[in-house]
Amino acid sequence: MLVHLRRSLVMAVTCLVLFGFVYALAGTGVAQLLFSHQANGSLGPDGSALIGQSWTSRAFFHGRPDDAGPYAANPGSHVPGGDNPLVANGVAGGSGATNLGPRSKVLVADTRALVAYWHSMGVNPTPDLVATSASGYDPDITPQDALVQIPMVSRATGISPARLRRLVAREAHGPQLGFLGSSTVDVLQLNEALAALR
Amino acid sequence: MGFFWTIVTLLAALALTWRYLGSYMAAVFDGRVRWLRVLERPIYRALGTSPEQEQTWTRYATSLVVFSGVSIALTYLLLRIQGSLPLNPQRLAAVPPALSFNTSVSFVTNTNWQNYAGETTMSYFSQLAALMVQQFVSPAVGVAVALALVRGFARRGSATIGNFWVDITRCMLYVLLPIAFVAGVVFVGQGAVQTLAGPVSVHDALNGVTQTIARGPIGFMEAIKQLGTNGGGFLNANSATTFENPTPLTNWLSIYLVLAIPFALTYTFGKMVGSVRHGRALLAAMVLIFGVWVGFTSAAEHQGNPAVAAAGITHQPAGNMVGKEVRFGDTSSALFAVASTSTSTGSADASYDQFTPMGGFGLLTGMMLGEVTPGGVGSGLYTILVYAIIAVFIGGLMIGRTPEYLGKKIQAKEIKLAGLASLVMPLAVLVVTGIAVSVHAGRTGPLNSGPHGFTEILYALTSQGNNNGSAFGGLSGNSPFYNVIGAVDMLLGRFGIIVPVLALAGVLAAKDVVPESLGTFRTDNSMFVGLVIGVIVIIGGLTFFPAVALGPVVEQLSHGRFF
Incomplete structure (x- = not known):
């Protein structure tokens, strides 16, 4: 049970960093670079x-x-x-x-x-x-x-x-x-x- | 004519996706795709696991349930402390407890039911780190369950059904992440907003209007919202807003993304069990039902709106435009809506509450069929496999042969588990709907009176029980009663099916394969497709007919009456 809990916590934090921040920030960077007019609300x-x-x-x-x-x-x-x-x-x-x-x-x-x-x-x-x-x-x-x-x-x-x-x-x-x-x-x-x- | 070409181009794109994304996913889940191993390997190391460490079905299920519990707790916590976290330009306060509970359960179960308006409730931090993260995780969990069941058929005499951690990691890294990123760029290029800057104030000197416009990191969330059949948007009006879904092209892309993985997984299934014909049979059942529902619902929405007609505008050549956006029009909005409710997505480019009674009937029943046409990412495949098992059982009974599917004998234990998995959702939906209409707190929810008010309640609890998340938006769901009962409904509809399905996977994996003989009942031909369709429609139809009769059917039949 403890091993499941530990793995769950590690996975949850990994996903938070990878998708909540890296994906979102990389996306924002690319969007601002390529399409800054649209990305800011046209x-x-x-x-x-x-x-x-x-x-x-x-x-x-x-x-x-x-x-x-x-x-x-x-x-x-x-x-x-x-x-x-x-x-x-x-x-x-x-x-x-x-x-x-x-x-x-x-x-x-x-x-x-x-x-x-x-x-x-x-x-x-x-x-x-x-x-x-x-x-x-x-x-x-x-x-x-x-x-x-x-x-x-x-x-x-x-x-x-x-x-x-x-x-x-x-x-x-x-x-x-x-x-x-x-x-x-x-x-x-x-x-x-x-x-x-x- | 435009609608015709919309359908043709979608069909062509989905056909290619079925074949190539399907075989790509089979390679990913076999561990043959490694281009992101710089990310993949450290994750396994941190978890203390590896693809070689296989799990029994009980360990697989425990990992899944504990992980989901931890995810719900973490999401809840982030929403509760939102006021003290960064990326909050509007200085929004903590999300209240009951609403946080409903929302965290909702996003972890791939439902994305929203009892809140995004632009006035959630900080950017909550949208990204609490909610969007689960839009990657929850579809991957669905795929993991589907993979486990597929391995149950593919393996013989095996004690294990795969490794949960490896399955979800591969799905997120190799399937969801790259496709969502590319789609995100297209969304933003078309006009979707993607900024961390706060709302902007504008003044128009021509008409003297000053507006404050909500913005945010919307475009890339939009991509995974659709691809992962999640459906929970950044803004209250979801894909109807121009900042989420700016053009008819992004509307087309949304429909494509929603359907891409659920359809393609039937190819992956065929490849993994060594018979693409079997995958094609399931695909045929999905496509046939889906096509009928699209035809029916778009025809219904192409009729005028009865209330607008009663107000003196009887000529409505563009169909029911109440609650729809001009750039999409009636039939494309209906197509989007059917794609969204026949999968577990629930995103909306129109107001579903304002569909004609028969249009709303199409959406409601799309969910009631158990979301297998094609269903959510992963969940569509494992649920239709449950129906396929019931279909071989019924077929076997009719002709007096031992039922088999892919060489596995379907015996008492398998049928009990399949029966359980197929009964949990209707039971949960009908019981909680019964409770909601019996108590005062439930009856005060609907905005509309008459049968439409009942439909609002039934729709909400059907949507949550099926982990869909679309809404008849008139229902005031943000009350302690609906927040809690909805969360229970979502948990039952998710884990009440997943656990029996994993048990089924374990039982099947342990079995040996019976060699095919002349007496084997064929499960890859059109006869079987018809049988599966029959099972899906009869189970859904018989279970929900009385409830549906009280809602949209009464509303449709009450010609000339308004409530």
């Missing part, structure tokens, strides 16, 4: 292109809703900010979905509120725009989700719908390697390009 001047933000102005394209945020459907969690990777505008949060099931009355009511929110903005929403994501801060929408927002953005900015359609087409990424995943538009990059247009 940060740009306006935030991370990989982390969704809450957009409220009609002069910008909006991302998908969050359970918190200005278009929080659930009044109980109505807080400014939204899309909380840890803290957003002073409100603490974290990644996560709303977890409301497919036959939840609360989800029906929340979705109705989101549909009404979009109608008040002059947008006829696509399903993505009334569906909360899995991470809570999905940075992407589909090109179609951006196109339906063009009337709102065009009215607020005075930029012609045709120019906005070209902008969306330019910012859209097709499926990766031609077949993986969906066509997407990164909302932050799209809005940065939109701001540059003005």
